[in-house]
Amino acid sequence: MMHTSLDHLIQLFSKLPGLGKRSAERLVLHLIKKKELALYPLIEALQETAHNIHPCSFCGCLDVRDPCFICSDKNRDPSILCVVQDMSDLLAFERTGSFHGLYHVLGGVLSALEGVGPQDLNIQKLLSKVQKQKFDEIVLATNATLEGQTTFHYLRDLLIPSGIKVTRLAFGVPLGGELHYLDEGTLSTALKARQVQ
Amino acid sequence: MMHTSLDHLIQLFSKLPGLGKRSAERLVLHLIKKKELALYPLIEALQETAHNIHPCSFCGCLDVRDPCFICSDKNRDPSILCVVQDMSDLLAFERTGSFHGLYHVLGGVLSALEGVGPQDLNIQKLLSKVQKQKFDEIVLATNATLEGQTTFHYLRDLLIPSGIKVTRLAFGVPLGGELHYLDEGTLSTALKARQVQ
Numbered sequence: 001m002m003h004t005s006l007d008h009l010i011q012l013f014s015k016l017p018g019l020g021k022r023s024a025e026r027l028v029l030h031l032i033k034k035k036e037l038a039l040y041p042l043i044e045a046l047q048e049t050a051h052n053i054h055p056c057s058f059c060g061c062l063d064v065r066d067p068c069f070i071c072s073d074k075n076r077d078p079s080i081l082c083v084v085q086d087m088s089d090l091l092a093f094e095r096t097g098s099f100h101g102l103y104h105v106l107g108g109v110l111s112a113l114e115g116v117g118p119q120d121l122n123i124q125k126l127l128s129k130v131q132k133q134k135f136d137e138i139v140l141a142t143n144a145t146l147e148g149q150t151t152f153h154y155l156r157d158l159l160i161p162s163g164i165k166v167t168r169l170a171f172g173v174p175l176g177g178e179l180h181y182l183d184e185g186t187l188s189t190a191l192k193a194r195q196v197q
Numbered sequence: 198m199m200h201t202s203l204d205h206l207i208q209l210f211s212k213l214p215g216l217g218k219r220s221a222e223r224l225v226l227h228l229i230k231k232k233e234l235a236l237y238p239l240i241e242a243l244q245e246t247a248h249n250i251h252p253c254s255f256c257g258c259l260d261v262r263d264p265c266f267i268c269s270d271k272n273r274d275p276s277i278l279c280v281v282q283d284m285s286d287l288l289a290f291e292r293t294g295s296f297h298g299l300y301h302v303l304g305g306v307l308s309a310l311e312g313v314g315p316q317d318l319n320i321q322k323l324l325s326k327v328q329k330q331k332f333d334e335i336v337l338a339t340n341a342t343l344e345g346q347t348t349f350h351y352l353r354d355l356l357i358p359s360g361i362k363v364t365r366l367a368f369g370v371p372l373g374g375e376l377h378y379l380d381e382g383t384l385s386t387a388l389k390a391r392q393v394q
Contacts, residue, residue: 005249005261009242016235017227018220029284030214031243032250032259038213039247045206046228046240052202053229062229064202087226 006032058129060105060122062087070103077101079136083126083155085109085143093141101139104129109147110154118154126155130162137165144171203229255326257302257319259284267300274298276333280323280352282306282340290338298336301326306344307351315351323352327359334362341368 006028013024031039055061056068063069070076070090080101084090085108093099106121130138140155142148152168159166172190173179179187203225210221228236252258253265260266267273267287277298281287282305290296303318327335337352339345349365356363369387370376376384 005242005245006259009239009246012235012239012242016224018223019215023215025288026215026285027213028246029259032246032284035247038209039243042206042209043240043243043247045202045209046236046243048202049206049225049229050232050236050240062203062226087229088223091222 055105055107059103060087060107060125061090061103075100078133080139081129081133081135081137082139082141084141085148085151089141089143106142106151109142109145109151111147111150121151123155123158127158130159130164135164137167140166140168142168144169252302252304256300257284257304257322258287258300272297275330277336278327278330278332278334279336279338281338282345282348286338286340303339303348306339306342306348308344308347318348320352320355324355327356327361332361334364337363337365339365341366 010021010024010028013019013027014021016024019027031042052064053062054064054066056063056066056071058067058071061068061070065072077100081104082093082099082101083104083106084093085106087105090103090105093103104122104126106123106126108116108121110116110118110121138159140152140159142152142155156166170193171186172193173182173186182190207218207221207225210216210224211218213221216224228239249261250259251261251263253260253263253268255264255268258265258267262269274297278301279290279296279298280301280303281290282303284302287300287302290300301319301323303320303323305313305318307313307315307318335356337349337356339349339352353363367390368383369390370379370383379387
């Protein structure tokens with residue numbers, strides 16, 4: 001009934017993470033209403049991204065440059081490596097402004113359920129990098145989920161023999177977190193890891 | 198610090214209705230991860246929309262055809278006209294499947310606050326359409342907001358002299374609505390408009 005071109009675009013948007021049918025429709029109608037201000041610039045930026053953004057061949061970070069903006073930054077500390085699941089985690093660390101070392105992006109996590117094995121992740125490059133470069137410390141910053149933890153254990157077992165210090169993020173109460181809203185696991189972990197003040 | 202092309206795209210998305218900085222970032226990283234499945238088809242659909250979708254010169258409905266898929270549909274009832282604010286309202290009515298007449302899209306509402314006057318809306322075309330075509334009824338289906346009501350009153354005063362029956366949507370309790378969550382205005386309107394069963 002409705003013309004396919006508009007319908008098709010709404011459907012494509014509605015499949016993206018965080019968007020549903022209604023929000024996609026709202027978005028598309030907004031774009032059509034603001035062709036000059038929103039639609040044309042968006043098309044242009046998407047095309048530029050499609051053509052120019054690639055994973056860095058050293059760390060997997062998405063950038064137009066290779067080596068990426070982090071690997072090519074002389075001010076970063078090359079003695080510490082932070083291993084993350086995805087580009088979004090790298091961006092989250094960068095937002096904190098408190099990590100100045102290098103990254104390695106795995107591109108996912110081990111998941112038996114989704115059929116993701118070690119060969120599907122950016123692990124070989126991590127191991128050869130660890131053999132070549134002299135890192136003082138490797139932070140395995142995978143998510144605190146089942147898959148993240150599985151990936152952590154797998155990588156730790158691979159890296160421990162190299163003799164490099166392997167660390168992971170602290171578990172505990174998130175800042176601003178109200179104790180009565182926390183799950184039992186987090187709360188008991190935070191209690192066990194309590195610190196003398 | 199971060200490369201501008203990716204940043205720029207995230208910023209463009211984050212300005213769209215319903216999206217924030219985080220959801221835009223998530224969306225963009227998803228698009229880059231799924232270039233073949235999501236990014237390229239989206240660019241193509243956006244381009245097609247940008248070039249081919251225009252407001253129907255009769256009713257203002259967005260379509261690739263002119264007259265649009267509604268105005269050119271011989272099965273629609275030409276004796277009843279539904280005046281809506283935006284294309285999204287037209288789509289909402291079409292989803293109900295319970296309106297078979299024609300539409301007229303105003304392209305907004307009167308708003309002193311945002312400086313939108315009658316000359317900014319698709320009103321002249323509505324008036325000349327009403328003079329030319331023989332409608333039995335015009336449904337003024339503006340939103341139940343302050344601006345929507347203002348626009349309703351403005352249009353009613355313009356249309357009443359033509360002698361055509363002018364109607365508006367019923368106010369009342371929304372289906373599935375729990376009375377104790379409703380605002381006082383809706384509840385008292387629903388009470389006043391109570392119906393004998």
